[in-house]
Amino acid sequence: MAARFSVARAARQLTSSATRRQAPLACQWQKASIQQQRLFTVSAQRTQFVKEKQYTEDHEWIEASADGKTFTLGISEYAAKALGDVVYVELPEVDLEVSSGEAIGAVESVKSASDILSPIGGTVTEVNDALQEKPGNLNKDPEGDSWIVKIAVSGEPEGKLMTKEEYTAFTEDA
Amino acid sequence: MAPSRGLTRLIPRPTISNTTTYSRTMSFARRAYSSFAEQLANPANRVQSYISHSRDPFVNLSIEDYILRTSPPDSTVLFLYTNRPCVVIGRNQNPWSEVNLGILQAGTSRGTSAKDTEPPVIGDVDLVRRRSGGGAVFHDEGNLNWSITCPRTEFTRDKHAEMVVRALRKIGIERARVNERHDIVLDQGHEHRPFDPQDTHRTAYTVDEGGPRPLKVSGSAYKLTRGRALHHATTLLASPNLHIIPQYLHSPARKSIQAKGVESISSPVANIGLEVEMFQKRLQEEFSGLYAHQGTSPIMQTVGEQHLEIPEIRKGYNELKTDDWMWSQTPQFNLVFEGPARTIIEINVHHGIIKTLKTKGGSLPDDMLEELQTALVGQKLQNVGDWPQFLQSRIEPWHPDLEVVADRLETLLPVPQCGKP
Incomplete structure (x- = not known):
């Protein structure tokens, strides 16, 4: 499971270590705090914006913690219904670094493996281990107790994000 | 099977006498890879059709994954391929409980499993984990794999199985239909009953309850x-190996392993009795017909090992x-077996690493248990190699009582070096 991702990551590191040198630690800290500030300022006019659940076109949802540092990610009710009976949820390992747009796991249902794509970059801080024991719970409460991972963000969400209303309209059009 | 296999075939060895030919071949070859990549990604090509001439399952699955990732968002792509003998397991399956790993390599006699079972005569069989879900299957040259990549909004699990059933019926396979698991079966009913020829989910020989079981x-x-x-799907056209497939898909460890993830559901299978090339053409025609409304006739091309030159395909190939x-x-699992002194040993494996080793009952001395735990907990299974050798090198002095543990592990949890020289 996470092996796949760590393999991919190792491969990336191998191929791009020359071009993507890590910034010194102090710099990274600074960068992170600037980004976090921006995350707040963007939403300053609409405090609701960050805390409100947002949806991707790939049917994931994200929701920020109160301090805006961590996002919880899951799959939408629409997706859970469309996938059918979930028999296995492939979770990443804690501490996995993920870039936005990357797969952080997969859900298997009725012979289908569906990638779970993260719209945000960061570090996985928590995975919902209960889904290992009871993958079927993902069908019952995909937007509540059956969240998939929590990610400490290192940047702003990328790609198109929709509010609940926009997402509902999007799935009705599809 | 070495990763260089594709490359060695791809690049002709230059000799002094034919350098001109060599460079011409190379530039031609380079054009071929870039033309496939460009053609595949061109948004104007909304319907595309490819056949692979490679028999390497790793090459074919990597080309297929590349098609999934790089074809235009609203395109539909047919890809046909045939693999040399291999066992392909689903993304979230346990190879130890799904596959008889001891007989994959012909002529090898590692551990006890090879002594118990004579390897069938078909030679080496590759073991592959695919990226899609589902259960374990056996492939060989008599099995045609077809795959369709399409927009997710157009996707249903039955749509293209129905397309294949229509192709089969047009060449006289009138017992073919799509079943409730989205597989294609041949009905075995004796009585011909009235039916709707347009209904791809029922035939004249469908039996609702009881009666002979349809064959997958x-x-x-x-x-x-x-x-x-x-x-993607298999299609058994003319496999010479039907009688031995069950040997490959029955593991001696099945009863000893409790696994998370996906268990295979075994079904009785049959050959349809068609020639692979003929059916490839029929499928391409049916596919073209289904998507004729999307414009001009589909782009058609042959692909193969030379496309490992495309970095993304090479990367996917190496990953597999x-x-x-x-x-x-492999999803988390427990292996339970009887060790020395009637002690039940339970090993938990997660992310391929032994996390815990516990015992139940029996009278295994504490110091032996501790030695086993020290030797095994934290060990990555894929690095073990030969179990008896591994344990003997880790536990010194060696207790002959522990031989039964080494033997059981070699039978139940072998890690054959599939595809490695």
Whole structure:
């Protein structure tokens, strides 16, 4: 499971270590705090914006913690219904670094493996281990107790994000 | 099977006398790879059709994954391929409980498993973990794999199985239909009953309850990502190996392993009795017909090992062949077996690493248990190699009582070096 991702990551590191040198630690800290500030300022006019659940076109949802540092990610009710009976949820390992747009796991249902794509970059801080024991719970409460991972963000969400209303309209059009 | 296999075929060895020919071949070859990549990604090509001449399952699955990831968002792509003998397990399956690993390599006699079972005569059989879901299947040259990549919004699990059933019926296979598991079966009913020829889910020989069980001839699996859906399936046309397939798909460890993830559902299978090339053409025609409304006739091309030159295909190919993907991708499981002194040993494995070793009952001395735990907990299975050798090198002095543990592990939890020289 996470092996796949760590393999991919190792491969990336191998191929791009020359071009993507890590910034010194102090710099990274600074960068992170600037980004976090921006995350707040963007939403300053609409405090609701960050805390409100947002949806991707790939049917994931994200929701920020109160301090805006961590996002919880899951799959939408629409997706859970469309996938059918979930028999296995492939979770990443804690501490996995993920870039936005990357797969952080997969859900298997009725012979289908569906990638779970993260719209945000960061570090996985928590995975919902209960889904290992009871993958079927993902069908019952995909937007509540059956969240998939929590990610400490290192940047702003990328790609198109929709509010609940926009997402509902999007799935009705599809 | 070495990763260089594709490359050695690809690049002709230059000799002094034919350098001109060599450079011409090379530039031609380079054009061929870039033309495939460009053609595939061109948004104007909404309907595309490819046949692979490679028999390497790793090459074919990597080309297929590349098609899924790079074809235009609203395109539909047919890809046909045939693999040399191999066992292909689903993304979230346990190879130890699904596959008889001891007989994959012909002529090898590692551990006790080879002594118990004579390897069948078909030679080496590759073990592959695919990226899609579903159960374990056996492939050989008598099995045609078809795959369709399409927009996720167009995707249903039945749509293209129905397309294949229509193709089969047009060449006289009138017992073919799609079943409730989205597989294709041949009905075995004796009585011919009235039916709707347009209904791909019922035939004149469908028996509702009781009666002879339909035989499976095609099994499906799916992969969904980024607005795209891949449906791929086997089609048993003329496999010479039907009688030995069950040997490969029955593991001696099945009863000893409690696994998370996906268990295979075994079904009685049959050959349809068609020639592979003829059926490839029929499928291409049926596919073209189904998507004729999307414009001009489909782009058609042959692909193969030369396309490992495309970096993304090479990367996918290498990933599929890593030990991490093959063994450590396995969902968490427990292995339970009887060790020395009537002690039940329970080993928990997660991410391919032994996390715990516990005992129940019996009278295994504490110091032996501790030695076993020290030797095994934290060990990555894929790095073990030969179990008896491994344990003897870790536990000194060696207790002959522990031989039964080494033997059981070699039978139940072998890590054959599939594809490694």
